[in-house]
Amino acid sequence: MTLDDYNSFxxxxxxxxxxxxxxxxxxxxxGGKVFAIGGWNEGKQLFVTFKCSDIAYD
Numbered sequence: 001m002t003l004d005d006y007n008s009f010x011x012x013x014x015x016x017x018x019x020x021x022x023x024x025x026x027x028x029x030x031g032g033k034v035f036a037i038g039g040w041n042e043g044k045q046l047f048v049t050f051k052c053s054d055i056a057y058d
Contacts, residue, residue: 006046013030
């Protein structure tokens with residue numbers, strides 16, 4: 001997955017908004033609440049974190 005793939009996927013979701021913050025992280029929100037964060041680690045590989053419920057995580 002590339003950063004463009006990640007941003008395209010998040011942009012396809014209803015009411016999603018995008019902001020770059022926290023030193024260049026691509027942060028996606030719905031209603032002002034974060035649901036995904038993407039950026040680069042020290043090895044220059046993309047890392048992505050999605051928020052989910054405890055049940056969805058299990």
